[in-house]
Amino acid sequence: MKAVLADDLEAIESYRLRDADRPRIGPDEVLIRVEGCGVGYVDALEALGRYQVKPALPFSPGHEIAGVVEEVGREVSGLSAGTRVIALARHGFAEYVAAPASMAFPMPAAMSFAQGAGFPLNFLTVLHGLRDRGQLAAGETVLVFGAAGGVGSAAIQVARAMGARVIAAASTGEKRDYALANGADAAIDTHPEGWRDRLKAACGGAGPNVIFDPVCGPLFEPAFRSLAWGGRHLVVGFVGGPIPALPAHLSLLKGAALCGVDVRQYMLFEQHRLRDDFRQLLGWAAHGGIEPPVGEIFKLEEFADALNLALSGKARGKIVLQVAASPATA
Known part of the structure; x- marks a missing residue:
């Protein structure tokens, strides 16, 4: 099979499309023929060794898989060859991946x-953030930064599915139009001068209850x-540049909370919740409550362009x- 691999994490140019052995699966795993793999900011950081955990070498990026089950382990139930699945796995920039059956849906x-x-x-990430960390309630207002990006687009949809009103913040008119088309109730720019007044107006004279x-x-x-x-x-x-600081007294004056959302550690420490999370999300998707927006699509050999973007x-x-020769949109 073909896979994108690197023997060091010095640069994206370290990666090459190479021949590799097809993965062997364990008794509780499935082999997936990969049709598409999601590419995000964290994938690019991990590929360059800049993420919280550095991967073992040789390394192939990619964790979000969509494809077709090719083979199932002897202890696997509920999945069979030919099933279209999404999965969380490793080394997704490849034609085949082995994934835990518990993380394939x-x-x-x-x-x-x-x-x-x-x-x-x-x-x-969004469900964990808005539900668990943000305690979002129906009828509240959510401000979403980076609203045209992958996680921002997801935040708009999940917040709406939870009954919230959504204000999208984005830097260009094109991005704001994209956020509105994706379901935001209103959109504002990110120019600092007078920004708080414009946000207050967008919130109907108050302020947001939750900021994503x-x-x-x-x-x-x-x-x-x-x-x-x-x-x-x-x-x-922290895609906005240098990590900002916040005067501690503001949380007191606002009765407000600053909450971290780390999906990697959530998956590590609360793994028992993940299957129910995905059932809820996929249920929304099946019934039209959310519709995952697709950005630019790159061919497997264009992996460097995808990571750079x-x-x-x-x-x-x-x-x-x-990844597959057939269209990823099928």
Whole structure:
């Protein structure tokens, strides 16, 4: 089979499309013929050795898989050869992957492989963030930064599915239009001058109850200052540049909370919850409550372009690497 591999993590140019052995599966695993693999900012960081945990070498990026089950382990039930699945696994930039059967789920009939490939981590991050860390309630208002990106787009949809009103913050008119088309109720720019007044107007004279923030850029403190009483600011990532600081007294004055959202550790420490999480998310997808947005699609041999775009933070929707020869949109 073909796989994208590197023997060092010095640069994206270290990676090559190489011949590799097809994975052998254990008794509780499934072998998946990969149709598409999601590509996000974290994938690019991990590929360069800049993420929290450095991978073993040789390394192939990619964790979000959409494909077709080729083979099942002897202890696996509920999945069979030919089943279309989404899965969380490792080394997804490859034609075949071995995935734990516990982390492979049948795809809704209406979901394309491209949608499935961009689904698992973004939507799981958002559900964990808004539900567990943000304690979002129906009728509240959510401000989403980076609203045109992969995780921001997912945040808009999950917040709406939970009954919230969504304000999308994005840097360009094109991105704001994208967020509105994706379900946001309103959209605002990110120009600092007068920004808090524009946010207040978008919130109907109050402030947001929850801020979903994968950017943590120059508007980090102004956004926190704009929270409604008892608000929650969710720190999801730092694509906005230098990591900002926050004066501690603001949490007291606002009765507000600054909450970290780390899906990697959530998956590590609360793994027993993941299957129910995915059942809820896939149930929403099956019944039209959410519709995973697809961004740019790259062929397997274009993996470097996909990683560079993910690293830039300029993508709209979720980047997908089309692995199989057949269209990833099938």
